[in-house]
Amino acid sequence: MVMKTCVLIGKPNVGKTLLLLNLAKFLGNKTIKLHFINADGNSMAKVYDIEVAKHYLCNRQPFSTMGIQWARINVGRQYIELVDTTGLTNDMPEAIDLRSAMAQTIIFIKNASILLHVVDASALSSQTLPIDDIDTVLSDTFGRNDNYLMLVNKIDMMDRTDGLSNKVTQAFNVSDDKIIYVSALNKTGFNGIINRINE
Ligand SMILES: Nc1nc2c(ncn2[C@@H]2O[C@H](COP(=O)(O)OP(=O)(O)OP(=O)(O)O)[C@@H](O)[C@H]2O)c(=O)[nH]1
Numbered sequence: 001m002v003m004k005t006c007v008l009i010g011k012p013n014v015g016k017t018l019l020l021l022n023l024a025k026f027l028g029n030k031t032i033k034l035h036f037i038n039a040d041g042n043s044m045a046k047v048y049d050i051e052v053a054k055h056y057l058c059n060r061q062p063f064s065t066m067g068i069q070w071a072r073i074n075v076g077r078q079y080i081e082l083v084d085t086t087g088l089t090n091d092m093p094e095a096i097d098l099r100s101a102m103a104q105t106i107i108f109i110k111n112a113s114i115l116l117h118v119v120d121a122s123a124l125s126s127q128t129l130p131i132d133d134i135d136t137v138l139s140d141t142f143g144r145n146d147n148y149l150m151l152v153n154k155i156d157m158m159d160r161t162d163g164l165s166n167k168v169t170q171a172f173n174v175s176d177d178k179i180i181y182v183s184a185l186n187k188t189g190f191n192g193i194i195n196r197i198n199e
């Protein structure tokens with residue numbers, strides 16, 4: 001079986017890196033071998049205790065992740081490559097290193113067997129997002145593809161979750177069966193992601 005490449009994309013700070021690390025933990029790992037590839041193509045790998053990795057790699061600061069970081073993870077029936085990327089923004093930034101890192105994200109989108117588009121539930125308003133919002137652009141561009149999955153993250157921050165699915169379907173033109181509600185922090189909704197990967 002060819003190894004699937006599952007690529008986490010989304011705005012900065014939505015929880016992509018915490019998702020990668022806590023998904024690995026949820027699947028029974030205590031440590032993780034992370035491979036880093038920077039925009040110049042240089043790569044290195046390092047084994048982390050997952051808790052230590054969270055401390056160093058997850059942050060409230062946007063662009064905590066600059067470049068690609070990926071790990072080979074066993075999801076029951078198969079190994080996958082789970083890839084974390086630089087966050088994408090509505091406007092292209094001036095800084096050349098950020099531009100290069102975002103370009104790298106776009107290259108990895110093209111090679112994804114499964115595209116995991118992470119959005120922040122706590123940042124969704126009841127209004128439709130502007131047409132040029134990057135989340136709208138990503139879901140409009142890829143949302144109808146078979147390999148697309150939207151992960152609505154940080155649901156632990158929502159006081160009420162009953163109106164959430166309405167907000168999400170109003171904001172994005174994505175069918176219900178391609179949306180999974182998760183908390184990277186509390187590791188909820190992860191079985192839905194794993195089932196989709198194993199389909
Ligand atoms: N409450 C809550 N916080 C979360 C969740 N997921 C991530 N966070 C927090 O959100 C912040 C950003 O998380 P990261 O995993 O670094 O987000 P990212 O998308 O990788 O961010 P960049 O690398 O900057 O693009 C951190 O402070 C996390 O602890 C979640 O499900 N619930």
Ligand SMILES: [Mg+2]
Nearest residue numbers: 016017064065
């Ligand atoms: Mg990150």
